[in-house]
Amino acid sequence: MSEEKELSFEEAMEKLESIVELLEDGEAPLEKAIAIYKEGMDLSRVCHKKLKSVEEQLTQILREDGELAKFTAEEE
Template identity: 75%
Template sequence: MSEELTFEEAMDKLEDIVEKLEEGDVPLEKAISIYKQGMDLSRLCHQKLKAVEDQLTQILREDGELESFTVQEEE
């Protein structure tokens, strides 16, 4: 993605893509393109969450309170 999106912007776009695909009235070629965009947005969101998790882990270590911090992923 050429533009840098915030996590919230990426999630909004991802939700729009899911809605379009669930409607099912998108031509196959366009659906594939939309799906690829969704996968890119999903990766971007995951990377942003991982970066936040790494920052929180560092902060908690500096405070000496916890040695590890993990985010429970939704299934």
């Protein structure tokens, strides 16, 4: 899984989308489908970690005076 950790978010998402397409196609033999599914779950974790990291970075924003302020985003 060290390879996935080095992927950018966009690269991991692209691979994950390819895996979803393969699984939706339904043509892969069961053993291969299971391996592909596991790889997809690993990529999903990588994406989640990267998004969580960005979210944590965005929770604080510099105000104009240089002080850190808590960032809150209202959900629609």
